Amino acid sequence: MTRLASTLLASSLAAGVLGAGSSSPPLPDHPSKLVFPASRWRFPTAAEASVRLPSGATAFVVPDTTLPLVDLIVVARAGAHLDPPELRGLAEMTTTLLRRGGAGARSADEFDRRADELGARLYSVPTILYGAAGLRCTSDVLEEAIELLLDMVERPRFEEDRWTSVKANAAEALSRRNLDGAMVLEREWDWLMYGESHFSTRPVRSSDLDKLTPEALREFHRRQWRPENFFIAAGGDLDIDQLRELVEPRFRAWSPSAAPPGSWPPPPPSERAEPGLFHVDAHVPQARVALGHRAPELPSAVEDRIELEVLAEILAGRGAISRLNGRLRSAKGLVYRVWSDFDPGDLWPADYQVRFDTLAANTPAAVEATLEEIWRLRAQPPHPEELAVVQRELVARRYQEFDTAEEAAGYLVEDALVSRPGRYRAEYRDLVERVTGEQVLAAARLHLRPEELVVLVSGPWDQLAGPGDGEGWTRLERIVGHRVVHLEERDPLSLEPAVLDPP
């Protein structure tokens, strides 16, 4: 270090440039001496970006003419909660085939070709709660590309041969779902949190695919994909009046099914998470650890949600000051990355979780350190400087949601879909800056519940149970306070407990 620093400093001095020029004032000797003006930037609000169309659709448009490009997405409340019990996967496959099965006057091949001629990306994406169909195109072909998008969402053809291909690929994807340890951990975690019966965790099996038909998809589409069920996010080289002109004539002429759309909101999960220590075997040298519990309740006010965000950032946020990052990575070198998700949910209490990967033998030490930090947060308020840094980080992270116009519009739609109050984003900076250390402490005592903790470890049993740092698995059982439960391997197609080959 000595040689390096002195060489570089000496060469700078020799060049006569330290302090950068004779007329400039000397550079501050520490960044704390830099003086910055206050930010004048403010978050766009939903009110200035949104319009309720006469057809019933709600649109959010954030114009940006930096590039001649438009992004537009139509989101429908057409998720898996609307699957009839005997037709699992109906909502997912309907949305998937919107793009792939042809639309309007065009066969699937003709539709693909026309999209290509326009250089437009047209797509459809299913999620658990919604179906989404979108486009990205250059401004000069916007009218033609929107016509294609509207054909997709209004008049999809669900062509038989494309359905056959999509089904075959879906079956292939099911057969692969045990091959990625991260996916297995995700699945088991969801089941531990919400049970296997809730629509959000109920997996599609290969036998379910066989029950689906283009006719069933068509009927589901006619009932659920309708303008009054639509939320539109648009960003880029168009404004709200242009959007209205382009979509509203089609929306007003829409003729959906006479049957009413499915109800909203979807039903919450009925099962509770049971605390415990769970293990999934995996033949890799590293343990994947998920640790957490269900949120005790939905936030009753925006302020509650904000306090929880501050708490989560202090514990395991993405910033430099996260306690778990400091403890597990910076101080101990146990992990490459630790992260958390403390979204309390919008429709029902979600789950809080901390995640990290670590050398299998280090799992007890890493879990123990995590628990100690949780107890510490419940015991005393954060230091004022720590709180101030976290508050600034959270506000800055929100800035990133406005990196692009379509991202900004997307977040506004997300808020509208779950009826999140507009002030959550519009007043975000003030709300975060008002949070006190005592409020963080109160939030920690309400939300962090070590007695409800579920610890799920995916990793090699022989290394986890071995000597490791001295006691192996028994030490982890003592730390968590539960005997380990080994989760059964599942058949990838049926997700029933697998029948193992004899040794």
Place this chain on the structure above:
Amino acid sequence: MLPRAARFLAWAGLAALSAAGGDAFPAPAANSLGAIDFELANGMRFVVIPRRGMPTVEAGWVVSVGSADEPPGATGRSHLLEHMMFKGTTTIGSLEAERERSLLAELDGVVRELEAAPSHRGGRRAERRTAELLTARERLEDQAEALADLGAFSLEYSRQGATRINANTAEDLTLYYVTVPAERIELWFWLESDRLLDPVFRELRKEKRILAEERRSRIEATPTGAADLLTAERFWAGTPYGRSTLGEAADVERTSSEELADFFREHYGAHRLTAVLVGAVDPARVRSLAERYFSRLPRGGSRPEAIPAPAGREAETRIEIDCACPSQVRILYPTVPFGHPDQYRLQGLAGLLNGRAGRLHRNLVLQEGVAFAAFAQQRALRRAGSFQVTLELRGDRSLEALVAAWDGQLERIVNEAPAADEWMRTRRRLTTAHLDSLKDPHTLMRRLLVYAGLGDWRRLSAWPLRIAEVEPEELSAVARRYLKPEARLVSFYRETSKGPW
């Protein structure tokens, strides 16, 4: 405001061409990004793209050194250095700089002696000495750590609301970047020039443990991690491009802080640095701050020696790898490095194959039903390039059938130039995708850094223009020139009976 079509043409810079009845498909002007660039006297370059209305500035710099510049036995040094560049400086990260400096120097001496005298060679006396040194190392590390302000460098950023503080190491370059609130941009100049002027490599051994976890995450615990590495080793045999940017674990483990300092001094001179700022910035102010802060950096030494190209193959090579991943095949052909005129033609060829309306999806996924997914990629490194076709198997067909299906597609391209309208559709699609990649300021900053690190950021700006110049016959010509059966490596990833379960 101009109508939308006119705005597109104005951006494209081809309104005149269009009016003259030329190609119906326009191509953008050479510097359509609106970038301003300048160079300091010490050779450090700056590229600035002002974007009004943003609350932040995406700021980063790239140094043209990466894992391919590491000599044998010193692999992983670029990546280790990247991690160590976050450990602070004399000013940032120390509670008592002079004392800490002295302890770290003493620690370097102990580590040097440990490296020089392994205990198994010298009998009991040497063993005793090794034990003493190990004890001394622990003691010095503890003492130095007690004087270090851990995480202080990143914390200085966080205090001012900066986010996405990160870095990446690749074969030919290393990037460092951060998102800074626009009104606090001087902080970036302060901190980055400080760490380039006076980095302190504290907590080295702990960082090596973190790197070992990174290796497990990226290679050993990732479904295709080990297979990808083996494939690269075979394809790039005889060149440094064949190894992981993480380096060999043993090489990383024995790297000392003095060796890191030497590597830093050798490669991190100002003339090998390019900074990129995208966001709410005034270029004149950037220039003024750059002069004040970064002019302090020494110019640095010469560029490293050229790396040999992979040896030409005389016959196709096939390798078989057991993998806890879906069965798939990777077919790799040696092509051209960054900046070669054929790069655009090969990227155009990949575009013709990719996408929902591209040939691979239409033929291998939809019509023949042999592939679950299929795509192609031309990858240009500074001194070499590759064209890779990835085919994932569907159902119970064989991997050999997948290769045969690809050969059928290749034969068609080789023998028959694509129709003009198919190529025009592809160009249109590629241009939209290119525009999209410029939209997000963070992505744009990182892409510019990569282009700058490989040789020329302007090639990103001019990319659509170069693609628009490619003729359909040239796609067949590059397929004939580079995608030769005898030149390729075919790597079969065969799914083992069990995954991670």
